[in-house]
Amino acid sequence: MKKRRRRGGGASSAFDRRVFPILLAAAAAAARSTHRRTRHGSDATVARLLRRALSRSRPSLHPLPASLVAILPFLLTSSSASVAALSCEVLGAAALQSMEASETLASDAAIADCLARALRRGSQRVAEAACNAIMDLSASSAGREHLAGSAVLQSILSTECSKSASKANKSFYLMVDTLVLMVNSCQVDSLHNLQQDVVRKVLPLLHKIWKNVDTLGSSTDCINSKNQLQRKEHEISEAIFRLSMNIACPAHLEPDEVRRSIFGQSVSDYENFLLNYWEKLTYLITRKQKNLHVDSVFTSLLNEFDPKTPDTIIQSLVNGIVSCPAIASDELDISSFLREVQGSLGAAVKYRQDIRVVRTNDQCDQTSIGYAMEEHFFDDGMTFQDADAFVEKCKDAFKNGFSVALRGMEFRSEKIAAIASAVADLFGQPSVGANIYFSPPRAQGLARHYDDHCVLVWQLLGCKKWMIWPDTKLLLPRLYEPFEPLDDLVDDCGGRMEILLEGDIMYVPRGFVHEAHTDVDVGGFEVNSTVDCSLHLTLAIEVEPPFEWEGFTHIALHCWMEKHWSSPFVRSQEEVQTSLFALLLHVAIRLLSKNDATFRKACMIAAKLPPSSSCTTTHLKALRSNQRSIFDEIIKKIDKSCNFKEALMCVELAVREKNDEPFQWMCWLRHLPQHGGTNGQVDFCNILGALEELLEAVSCNLEQALTEFTDFKSKFCRCVVYEDACESFEMLLQMYRTTRNQYTRGMLALHRKHEI
Incomplete structure (x- = not known):
């Protein structure tokens, strides 16, 4: 059917x-x-x-x-x-x-x-x-x-x-x-x-x-x-x-705890360093060897590297690390960074970006004036996909006289990240970099050089001999500026020798030429012994452009403009004109700073000084007074020496050649809050248009423009409010720190050895 x-x-x-x-x-x-x-x-x-x-x-x-x-x-x-x-x-x-x-x-x-x-x-x-x-x-x-x-x-x-x-x-x-x-x-x-x-x-x-x-x-x-x-x-x-990115690291140190570990228990020692040595002279802090075990910060650092043998140290340094891609110095949006590095987070270590395996000796090629050159074990840009093979090659290189230099330790070790963060707080800077150097006996790793940042060298294991030459230029080198040849910077008879033993810390200002050796006579070398090797950590205090005194001055100018000119009572045309004069004054301040050492020094308005007490109040007042005095000195220099014609010539050249490269330093100004009207705002990321408008506005009557600019500059110098600039400075610093902290936490998570 x-x-x-x-x-x-x-x-x-x-x-x-x-x-x-x-x-x-x-x-x-x-x-x-x-x-x-x-x-x-x-x-x-x-x-x-x-x-x-x-x-x-x-x-x-x-x-x-x-x-x-x-x-x-x-x-x-x-x-x-x-x-x-x-x-x-x-x-x-x-x-x-x-x-x-x-x-x-x-x-x-x-x-x-x-x-x-x-x-x-x-x-x-x-x-x-x-x-x-x-x-x-x-x-x-x-x-x-x-x-x-x-x-x-x-x-x-x-x-x-x-x-x-x-x-x-x-x-x-x-x-x-x-x-x-x-x-x-x-x-x-x-x-x-x-x-x-x-x-x-x-x-x-x-x-x-x-x-x-x-x-x-x-x-x-x-x-x-x-x-x-x-x-x-x-x-x-x-x-x-x-x-x-938003999870606090378990390792945390208060700035005062790190201050005591580095500079000693007495607050006056730290304050003496800031007033008399910071960005001026080298400074050596020696330790009594028998007391090192009671310094919890030092012992935790040393134990981070498994100091049993050279092989175990290299294993702890190199094993399991990944590349730390660079983040732009003025990047305050971690989302932009993530878009830029999409597909490369967690990638294999890249030579020179993350690590250097290098030696310098008299048998290497030399420059025309006899300075020894660096020899690298790996090729530039080389990546290491086979992690185990990479570790073994580093061990072999070490046995052949090469030093292992690993960058970005603040992104690879929670303990070092905590120390670096506390040092950044102490000096009022967004972040502090950390590198580790492991050298075999009778060896020199990096060739003679100077840095564009200040360095605290912390000897963790063994000893090392340093030769240091003072900065003869007097002008502190800035981050990202080209390095000068050493020919005229070093007098072989004028160097100073220091030997660092375990626990010792040495401060080297930026611009001071130096080199380091492990040829200190402390006995023979055996492959599985660390007695003659040297392990030291460097804490790099990099002063970003906004946090130099020049940067603080730009912030002060911006705050004054926001407070006095961006109001409903200022006519639109007047607002535009004053904004253009402010732009020209920014340029004039920059030109003035090129030959004035004061502008290049680190501004420490936001430094976390030790807690006040009856015995330290005088010192703290001296430090704070010193900062205010520097600012007053700078304002007087601006009023006296900022040159309208020189700044205008710089603008004319950029506009004529359609080249805004000399003005890229202004990009960070875009991060300052814009509370006023929109008529006078300058797009600091597209500065050429504003420079053209400025040139057009003043070219028709240069004499009148000079008079008005001079009047504008004088008003700024008379009426600028130091406290307003301090507030904006600290706000900007916090913005920088937020992004750097997010980056640091993210990278630490990729290096963390989780226990399941």
Whole structure:
């Protein structure tokens, strides 16, 4: 007996987009019944209707009827796992129909919230379906951002806390893929809202996955491509970096604790250094060897490098490190940095950028005046994909007289990061760099040179002989300026020799030529002995342009302009004119600073001085008074010596040659708050247009312009408020620190050896 064929039956039957949501809503409502049998039957009906929608041709889900969108949150939170999972599938299928559909559904707050609840319900089937729906909704960048900013990310983090990389399966891979995608799609500001305790729990898991991603990708559980981890290594490392940016490092030191460890217990010793040696003279702090073990900062540093043998030191230095890509000095938006380095976070170490393996000796090629040249063990730009082989090559190089110099230790060691941060606080600077140098006996690593930053050299192991020559130019070298040849800077008879023993610290100002040797006669050398080797840490106090006294002066000019000229009572034309005169005065101040040592010195307005007490009040007042006196001296120099014609000639040359390179130093001024009107604002990132406008405004009557500029300059010098500049200076410093701290925390997380 033949069955009667249903008209249009099965998947080919008519699909009424208007009636279907009504039927689905009615069945879903019935499923909420308290009667168990009724609820079970209604759940089955809802599931059947959802399967029917999925079996239809894809256009039937595009666009998804508004009535169906309205009940999706209701369906996603169904107590039936089948209904919830199938609802996720319908949502994903609809999202794939178009970018517009994806963005619309992803931006629906109710849907996002219910997806988050679906992830937390404990059902593996529902969690997988929810993850797949999230992936489908993330087809567009807007969709990703909407979901990443919702409760979805926090739910994935919470769910992932109980996972283990050793139990890899389809569900595990899918959850990790979704987590990484959401973290990397999330706006940086939104990452602040994540629960830190949950993030701390999931980071070790991600770190272990990242370190073993190749092994996991070829796991026996990976039956097909759907069971494999789809995210790339660099995507996982970026997620680790992003999640770690706002988590405080466990290692933290107060500035005063580090001050005592470096300069001694007496506050007066530190204050004496600031007043009499800082940026002027070398300064040696010697330690009694028998007391080193009671200095917790020193002992924690030394133990960081496993000082048993040269091999163990190199192993602790080099093993497991990744490259630290440079961040622009005036970058205050970590999002811009992440976009710039996309795809390269967590990459292999790069020679010269991260590490140098170098030696200098009399047998190397020499310059025309006889200075020994550096010989490098590796080629410039070389990367090291095989970490184990790289470690072994470094060990071999060390045995052949090469020193190992590793940069960016503040990004690779939490203890060193804590010390560097405290030193930055002490000197009122955004950050302090840290390098480590490990040299074999009777060796010289770096050739004779000078630095564009001040250095604190901390001898951790062994001893080292230093030769230092004072800065004969008197003008402190600035960051990023070209280095001068040493021909006229060094008199071989005028150098000073210092020998640093374990625990000793030496301060070398920027511009002071120096070289260091381990040819101190302390006995023979054995391969597995550290007795004749030298290990020292350098803390580089880099004074960024905004935090020199010149920078403070530019800030003072900006604050005065904001306070006195950007007001509703100033006419639009007058505002533009004064803004152009301010621009010209910025240029004149810069020209004045090129030949005046005071402008190049570090401004320490924001330095965290030791707590006041009856015995130190006098010293603290002297330090603060010294800062105010420097500013008053600078203002007098500006009033007397800032030259209108010289500044204008500089502007004319730039405009004529269409070359704004000499004015790139002004870029950081864009970070200062602009509270006033828009008429007089200058785009410091596109300065050529403003320079052209300035030139046009003054060229028609130079004599009048000179008179008006002189009057403008005099008003500034009479009325500038030191305290206003201090406030803006500290605000800018905090902005710089925030970005540097985010970078440091992210890089430390990539170097952290998590214990699972």
